């Protein structure tokens with residue numbers, strides 16, 4: 354079997370093609386205006402993204418990793434403060450804490466949703482804990498209600514890394530609908546090109562519902578200055594380019610439709626994997642919508658099972674990827690924290706058994722049907 358048309362893990366060109374004229378116009382206008390730093394488009398994009406997310410304050414910055422660092426900086430935590438974060442996630446959360454002299458503390462995740470386990474998070478809180486840094490991995494919210502409650506109860510901050518879940522919502526027991534990234538003291542996101550709302554280079558943003566914190570974040574992202582050459586705080590140079598903002602403004606109105614397309618594709622994958630003898634579809638938390646940054650299945654934890662599946666898919670013209678193959682507590686950079694293999698068995702098992710299959714809004718029905726067929730034929 355071979356695909357009806359070539360399948361890519363991500364097809365940015367196909368996504369941009371229908372918007373080419375508008376993107377060209379935005380590019381042209383930006384070059385004409387020549388206000389490349391803090392031009393008008395940056396503020397306009399921040400307002401429009403805020404409207405999309407239910408009106409938090411939006412502070413654009415240079416990338417999603419800086420956003421995490423700025424979020425932590427805004428908490429003024431003393432060096433050595435512990436920041437709880439998932440044992441299974443991208444390295445950026447770890448990095449942001451570590452470079453500020455804070456201590457990344459890994460916490461076990463749920464084997465179904467891949468997100469922070471609230472009970473394990475509660476158990477990890479100590480008098481030195483300053484923040485819980487939740488990641489909404491692959492596009493589904495962590496248990497925001499439990500984590501918000503836990504943070505309140507212990508007087509620590511909740512930070513949300515929303516790089517993969519822009520537009521996702523969480524419905525509380527009382528029926529309130531919360532937008533991912535707007536529940537914590539600060540939420541962060543990334544416009545890395547492969548993200549659900551991807552730019553044309555690096556970009557990021559912070560969200561907060563607290564106007565004073567938004568002001569502080571704006572200062573921190575701009576050399577800690579309150580006015581030109583007047584530096585109140587140690588900050589970063591972390592701004593979203595006018596050019597990126599202008600181009601992102603063209604893409605933002607399509608985010609809803611792109612998310613719906615991802616959800617349709619996921620539903621097709623789910624149906625194909627229902628009752629599959631070896632592949633496990635991603636687990637759902639019924640309280641969270643899922644924006645499917647990735648569709649990530651699990652293979653049985655048997656030696657080389659994942660390699661075999663990946664090889665089989667490649668042979669059928671279907672690319673796939675492993676997010677993420679080595680948990681951060683076992684990375685050489687974090688050896689100084691003193692963790693060893695076996696301390697976070699769920700995270701470690703996921704690192705051995707997860708595989709992400711093609712997921713982007715430009716996949717055709719024929720391509721998705723073909724991928725489903727190939728997955729179903731896997732024993």
Ligand SMILES: *Cc1c(COP(=O)(O)O)cnc(C)c1O
Nearest residue numbers: 416417418443445516517543545
């Ligand atoms: C992409 C990503 C980041 C980092 O974003 P950059 O813009 O690449 O710095 C942080 N956290 C998660 C979960 C991500 O997926």
